[in-house]
Amino acid sequence: MTLEGVKNFDIGQIANSGQCFRLDALPEKPHTWRLIAYGKYLEIKQQPGSSVVEFSCTRTEFEQIWRQYFDLEADYQGYIDRIDPQDAYLTTAAAAGAGIRILRQELWETLVSFMISQNNNIPRIKKTIKTLCTLRGKGHFTEDGKLWFEFPQPESLARIENLQGAGLGYRDKYIQKMAENVAAGKINLEMLADGEMEDSAVESYLKSIYGVGHKVANCIMLFGLHRMDSVPKDVWINKIIKEHYAGKFPVERYKGFAGVIQQYIFSYASNKSHSKDG
């Protein structure tokens, strides 16, 4: 399935934006990335800067799952156009990350993934999640014979012995307890996902989960619940706000899409720092 004339979509930028841990470039296939989500395996091919994107799925599957997953109905250029033209830092960051979109990821996977992300680095987060999936997720083969694994269900992660060997460190007890509570219905994911709760109520609910603090709660809200006013405050964002915004970022100006703005800044700041000549 090929999509043409796609705007503000760059799969490489999305993969490097730090919001998703199961989207990776395939070393053996140029300009191709692999994504596992919603019980599906998907390859995405896009030449650098191209508005043509190939998806390894049927048009039906694309319309059912991936159009929404990649948030392709939203007008990201519209967000960029509303950036304060006097804000040089943000203008630069948005230009560098104009192909980023906020993915609509599955809530359960997002909960676990960002719980793992605390006091951790992205390569290790990815490795840990991959191990967890390989050990405890349902296995499948692609048509060309590649083995891949779904993200494990709560019931599977509710047993601490199932978590050993995944490299979770001290976070294993957080995952185990949350999985147990989700499996038992004590943590109600349907209630969080149905959209009836206020942002503040969702945040309080998430923060009541053992192992979820302010930052992780906001990551879950933005990436797992598409609450677009959520702004996860990590070390990068805090540093930028301190250095470029005198400690106070104008979130009011970006009401309704502050999370997108945050993502431009985070991605720009972290990629810039991680590159050699930073």
Place this chain on the structure above:
DNA sequence: TGACAGGTACATG
């Protein structure tokens, strides 16, 4: 050899 990594729980003042 340690220090560091997209924080959080828990203890204090």
Place this chain on the structure above:
DNA sequence: CATGTACCTGTC
């Protein structure tokens, strides 16, 4: 409420 510290572990 603001601040301080320990924490698993792979990687440099």
